Amino acid sequence: MFKRNKPKHSQRARISTPDPDAPPAHEEKGGEEAEESPIAIAAKLKKKTKTRTKPKTTLSFGGEEEDEGEAFKLKKGVLSKKLTLSKSAGVAPTELDIPQLSTGPTYDAAHLSQLKASTPSARPPQPTDSYDADVSMDVDSPAQLSALSAIADDQGETAIPSASSILAAKQKRERIRSNKGGDDYISLSLSKRDDFSQGPHPESRLMREDDELGDAADEFAEYTSAQERVALGKKSRKQEAQKRRAEMNEMIVDAEEEDEETKEWEQEQLRRGGLREESVEPAAKPMYKAAPIPPVTPIPTMGAAIARLTQSMSELTTSHAQHSASLSKLGEEQRLLEQRETEMRDMIAKAEEKRSWFSAFREWMESVATFLDEKYPPLEKLEEEHISLMKERAEMIAQRRRAEDTDDLALFLGTPPSLQPQAEEVDDLGRTIPSANSPAARANRASARDARRVRRRAANQQRKAEEEQGYSTDASLPPGDADDYRTAMGRLLADAKDIMADVKAEEFKDPSVGLAKWFGEWRTKFADIYTGAWGGLGMVGAWEFWVRLEVLGWNPLERPRSLDSFGWYGSLYQYSRPAEDDEEDEPELGPDGDLVSAMITTALIPRLCRIIEGGGLDPYSAKDIRRLVDLAEEIEVSVDKQNQKFELFLKSVYTVFDAAVTETEMALTPFLELNQPRFDPQAIPARRRFLTRRHKLLRNILQWRKYAGDRYGLGNLATRLVASSMLPVAESGWEVGGEDIMRKVAQALPAELVPPSLKSLRI
Template structure:
């Protein structure tokens, strides 16, 4: 930032004492000075002149120069006193009498006229060549040592006094010279230091303070000058850069953002068209019309809200628990037959299995077989010889009563017989109980219900009136969503004694189906049936499908007749509920569990059974054919049970129930049984 000032040359000047010599007595009376001064003009005549002490080598070189001065030199030592002042005439005479070269070098030039290079070097660098001895071309060690010492003193800032009498410095001011790179290397900033510190050491406080203030002022002036020069340079460069851009066309027009007035009219604004004034109705007419509308709406809403509350809260909350009791009673009657048939088939199969294999006793006995009665007696084992003989006799009696059957000709058909007929008038008792539920008990349930809510047709008429007369209110109140819940009670009353596995019925032949199929269809009106077109589907999903699922545990999976009836009922459900929907898939899962439950019980026995040595082959055939009956019935479910689940049930029968009892490599008859089982299982794929 600061400009580097010119370094002052340390030019040696001859110092000549102007003060005459005094005696020793006068020297003792000389008053001591407190300060040192390098300027002779500012000091009194009585003061001493400060002279720099020269080193020993420097004094020796000066002596040698005086000794070797040539005798022919026309210059004589100037021993006269120098005047205290200089004028123009005196300076002109000095310039005329000053030689171009020092006296010591002139002799060298005259003696060695043939050495042009040495003369040229001496002319260009006289100070350096002064260190040479007279008549010697190459400096010796003393000259080299003197030159080094002089350079060291110059670096330390000591002012050298030239003792040569023939050299007079004509210029009073220091000049500048070209700064070379080698000069900057040895520069330690002496010139700058002298410029700020000063060349005099002042012991007077006031004078030192003035010098310090002057130095600070000079430093501030230099800083301001440097800043002004820097600013002027940067301004000049910026102006030159702008002129170049303008000259070469590189200046873009400054984009000025348009100021938008928020209160100004927008561009493209079109005023709104003001309609023509129309007469306003009177306040009384408007109030009367609103009163009529509100009255009609309030009346209709209250009417149908009361009807719905009576139908759903007042009556249904009380009647549905009673209806569930009737449904549970019907379920127990139907399930009683299934339990009797299932236990009888289990005991007959165990009699056949124990005739050709041994089974661990803990797998046969149940908790009921070891329970003692009130007198502490244990009932007779169901697998005792007496019980086995009694069951065989009862089975033969049932076979003889069954028309078209013989003892030996139809052994395979006998094994496939489900044997689900009950004796002793049990079927008549069952029908009587179901008729009692459907007749007197159901009438007693609806005895205190008015005629307007007693039947499904009466409730349907109210909803149809609401829909046809106040369709917007019906639509906004989501009346279609409440229909399945409102009709559910009456459909369940009609199906309270329905057994889908022994009394198959078509859905469209039922009374509730005929009543609800015409709901929402009114002659002359179109579009009102759109929201209620799914009514039958919702009723089947909510009522009929749930009823079939609750009765699955009463089905006999071995009976081909009941299996066909069950498949027929599921097929009718699929007409109203899609197979991929969750309710239908849940129904199929329950069917799989119902079929798998007895099979797992048989698999646990056959896997732990041990075949006897002298096994009766006929009993083994009967047992295996009775188990293959499950495979034949599984084929009827192929359209509804997933294929993977169906194959899993088939492998359970073949690999865990049938195969552990066969030895085809030992008994030839077992090969036929194995092939038959594999063929039935392949039909499931």
């Protein structure tokens, strides 16, 4: 990727050993060069070193073949010319010369004689002129070696110094080097060694090519990032990026360019290495060749032709049958594919229709949820108000009934200390504050009771006065309170209508138009999803609001009304039976089953339980018990008697009866503990009235037990009422009416519920 711009370094020339048979070098250059001393040579070397330039890359393509034309000539410097040896001297070729291929060394007689004559047999005499052995041993260049060889040849013999002389010369040289200030020391180097880097081997006198030319830090600075600068600013970084892209583009362009000289050199090296053929022989010229004459073919006979045609016909018939079968199979596959495509298209259309319908259904249900979130709070508030009104009315009746029982008990058992009349209290204006148990209050209650009895007698002349004494539990309110109660109930019903006053959409006013329509479409179009998701129960949960709104303010024991008279009952009945059969009187139920029973279980029974426990049921009223039994039988038609919600309904009724018995026991306990009867003409009718009220409560409990069974201990409750409340009071006046009433009680009770003390009265 990176192109080398500078020339390659030339290899260092190999120092060749002078041949003793070769003519001295000083004969070629003249007598003046032969007589040059080592000092003169060193001066010349110093002068030439200053003007030395970097060697240039030289290429040698050889010139061994004579048929290649003119050989390439290498230009050499003055110093290289001094190292050039004559070809006739027989010296070893340098690295630049191409070695001649030879099979091996030759040892003929002429060569051996010449070699023996050139080998010295004795030590040469010492030179007479001034020859410095130290200088001669320090050969710094090939030029000095050539000069020394020329001096030795001029003396006539080759001088080989002995080992002792070499050692002495080395020691002298070392002493002179250690004392550079002497006059006899002449340095052969042109510069001090300390001025340059010593390299990895500072003790060695040999110089590497890298040390001579430098460490190439400046030469290759552009490749080693030595000249790079870190850009800190935004503008400088942008310029550096542009410069880097330009350099990369330039390198790519340089890499794509072809250097003709380099390509020619590579091809020449391939040719010299034998990797490429010298020449390619031209292809032989095509010669004309006549077409061969086909052999003679005999004329086919009729039988062979018929047999061949028959075989071809059978093969064609078989192939046609196979192709026909393949076509039939492909046609059937195409038909199936088209049918499958049609089915897939239908599935896609149905899926899209299903998605769009459910998307609209989800949006509508979200609007219904928003509507219910807004309307449920006022509905629940009105339901609580209705329960509070019934509780207030029931508490008023129960309080008046407790006051009457207290007055009757005080007449025949005496007044306990806690109920003694207190002194009259006077307020700040001097008015007397009436006391609850004062004689005046008792007289007022008695007169009010007599007035109500007169009104009832006038309304029903067929009932005897005796039967009304005690059997009439006085469950009616005074005229003023009754009017207030009717006014409050009317205001409650008006508020119930105001809940839907701002609703204009018919599908929100009538659930049979909205809920029944959407859920009916869901059941018709996607029956499997509707059944799996229990869509009917979901619709019942959403329809519950309209059912509770419709039954708001309704007390089934005060205003008897059948369930099928409500609008929600008929709508759910029709929705649960979508397919009507003319042959059958009763339509068949749909996949949801009877949703009327689900609605009664979900919404109606919990509401009835709250009404009964909130004061809607009067345990002393036989009329309420008859209506309650009718309501339970109507609910039982739709809901199983073993259903958990129906069990809650039965438990609510038991709770009301248990509260009445407990209240009687609590009211009777202080009087029984006192038990101080006094002579009073009103004591006998008072005891009869008290026992008659309890007898009526017992009859209501037994009547409800006859329908509901002995659940939650209704039988034990009846036995407890007789043993703890009625029998002690009857024994206090057994001869004056107590025996007669207890005989009626014993006959009304089932045999298993009669206390042991009353079994004799059943005879």
